[in-house]
Amino acid sequence: MATNEPYYTSEQISIPTEFPDILLQFSKAAIRTQPTDILAWSAAYFRALANGQTPPVKERLEMPDATQKIDTGLTMGLLKILHRQFSSKRTISLQQIKEKYEDLDIPQEQFDDIVQIGSFNDNVQWDHFLAIALTKISKNLTDTLIKICELLTSDPPGANARIPFEQWKKFYRYLAELDGEISEERIKQVIDYLANEWVIRQNDMIHPRNFLHPECPKLEG
Numbered sequence: 594m595a596t597n598e599p600y601y602t603s604e605q606i607s608i609p610t611e612f613p614d615i616l617l618q619f620s621k622a623a624i625r626t627q628p629t630d631i632l633a634w635s636a637a638y639f640r641a642l643a644n645g646q647t648p649p650v651k652e653r654l655e656m657p658d659a660t661q662k663i664d665t666g667l668t669m670g671l672l673k674i675l676h677r678q679f680s681s682k683r684t685i686s687l688q689q690i691k692e693k694y695e696d697l698d699i700p701q702e703q704f705d706d707i708v709q710i711g712s713f714n715d716n717v718q719w720d721h722f723l724a725i726a727l728t729k730i731s732k733n734l735t736d737t738l739i740k741i742c743e744l745l746t747s748d749p750p751g752a753n754a755r756i757p758f759e760q761w762k763k764f765y766r767y768l769a770e771l772d773g774e775i776s777e778e779r780i781k782q783v784i785d786y787l788a789n790e791w792v793i794r795q796n797d798m799i800h801p802r803n804f805l806h807p808e809c810p811k812l813e814g
Contacts, residue, residue: 622650626670630698637696647678649696666700667730672723673744679719686716703729710771724764725771734768734775734813739801746800753800758792761799765812775813782810 619638626649628634634649641648655670675693679685687708694704707725711717724741731737741764742754762784769775783804791803804812 622648625654626651626674627654628698633698634696647674649674649678649693666698666703667726669730669740669744671697671699672726672730675726676719676723676744682719684716685719685722687713690717690722720764721767724768728768734772735804737768738765738804738812742799742801753802755795755798755800758788758797758799769812772813779810783812786810 619635622638623631623634626634628649638648638650640646651670651674653670655668674697675690678693679690691704694701703726707713707722707729710728711721711725713722723744724737727740727744728734728737731740738761739754741761742756745756745760746752746754748755765783766780769780786809787799787803790808791806792799795803803809
């Protein structure tokens with residue numbers, strides 16, 4: 594059947610040299626991230642690359658967490674993406690966070706709930722927003738602090754998940770005070786125990802086994 598479509602030979606078609614690698618990296622990123630809305634995520638991915646920003650890509654393929662009782666739409670992998678995008682900034686506008694949530698197709702009610710719990714207004718400290726977001730996928734305060742170590746550590750997966758004690762201490766104090774039922778005395782007992790028994794011997798670092806030790810005062814009072 595005759596067609597009016599022009600015919601081109603391979604010699605006439607110019608393919609940019611970087612194009613195959615761009616498609617390859619995009620395909621790998623999509624497979625690792627498993628976005629629920631592939632079109633919206635693709636737009637965010639290429640927009641981030643074009644603007645020289647961190648794209649919304651998981652570090653590795655993430656299996657469902659059997660310990661997470663409720664599917665909140667949030668996962669450690671997604672929160673790691675957000676942390677890579679925002680960790681260089683001490684404060685960030687809620688609108689910017691909301692836009693990144695939308696890029697990752699995280700339910701709006703999750704964002705709204707975190708904002709309400711933290712009593713956040715226009716600008717927030719990213720560490721505070723991250724801490725509350727992690728509570729949404731954790732069983733309790735102790736589990737949240739374990740996940741904080743796992744998310745922030747520079748150690749390889751399966752290692753101790755060490756982070757600086759000063760950083761851990763700020764997260765613990767913030768979440769304990771937000772809880773409202775943990776006394777200042779208990780917070781001080783935990784911090785003093787960890788500082789004197791473990792941190793002093795670990796180059797000012799802490800990892801989950803330290804605050805899970807039987808002799809450590811209970812984090813939640």
